[in-house]
Amino acid sequence: MSYLQFLSEHGPTLLLGTVTTIKVFICSLALYIIISMIFGLMRLSKNLLVQGLSTVYIEFFRGTSLLVQLFWAYYVLPFFGLSLEAFAAGVLTLGMNFGAYGAEVVRAGILAVPKGQWEAAHALNFSPAKRIRRIIIPQIFPIILPPASNLTVELLKATSLVALVTVVDLTFEARQINSITWLSAQCFGTALLIYYIMARFALVPFLRWLELVAAKKVGVGDT
């Protein structure tokens, strides 16, 4: 069977899987951003309880393997009466896992904002909430975006793991086709190519553009 024949027969199935992969990616991306922000800020709280809570969260999710967490969420949580659908378990685990890594990025970003900015906001008698929201947060984007976009590419790659808890994504479809046709080179090769195209020609250029915009808005990347 030629490769073109293979594509015309199984291409649509792989594309359907790709759509699911993109869905998983976007949902977990949203969760990842929210969790990074919340736990990154909590990590810098002066309240020891809040700070401790986020430290435990971050160390826990970074210390155990993503696949283990995924299987735990899908196969063990039902023991406690919480049955998640595969898609929900996948998105939740991915978002929470990457959120832990992202929280550290956010924390480092906030610490990297020059001290004078804090002092100036203080001198102008801004409330603590306003200080963070209007002065500090807008300035962290040029700092956190490069490491955060690396994590985002990692997230796209990590979505492939949800196939192992029966989410019918690109990886799942590739495995399925492989087990029917045994055309391993074609189906896994095509899947690799699709992931590559998504990352290299869509996601990465978009993130680079975002980095440029953030740098311009804050006025750091003077080019």
Add this chain to the structure above:
Amino acid sequence: MEMAFRWDFAYEILPKLLWATVNTILAAGIGYLIAVIIGLLFLLGQRTSFKILNMLVREIVEFIRSTPLLIQLFFVYFVLPQFGITLSAWVCGMLTIGLHFGTYLCEVYRGALEGVPKTQWEACKALNFSSLYTYRRIILPQAFPIAIPGMGNYLVGIFKDTPLLSTIGVAELFHAATAVGGYNYRYLEPYTMVGVIFLVLSIPAAIWVRRLEKRVNKAQGKTIK
């Protein structure tokens, strides 16, 4: 089926899981060694005097870096036999992990080399040092400390990615837990214990990497926050 955590069952399967942990550590160690070497090869491949070769290697690195390890594992495991190369799951797994993380380590090395101030290169040129001597005595001793934290991070990273090996049948910790769970129809204890074992091993490793980073910064005379 009971809901509560059964300690007796956990105790019963603990030896099995601990033995499998040895395999996990072994896999991470061997995979890392291969990655360190492959990373160097990738780096050298990008710094030759043949522009086309450099670009080709660069693109291969990008390709491996932006595709999932899981599918790479399947690819190597299922496709190589079609070309008459039959490798065991262990060998396939180690090679793929080495290749995948080799591209990451290549980036770490590259960053470290770029971290050496340009004036150092210029000074070597002015002193008419040979390029081998420049690398061996001037550049590498300065680049190596910069690379250490990144290299440590990826050692921990490989360790946490070893459960993927279970998908092609490497008998590491996660594989053992799945087998035990399937045999007894209980996944609560095996998977929870795998999580705990990972936590117990990777937190000290992460602390160690952080310390190393601080020591390196100090030795280089950088201010520490």
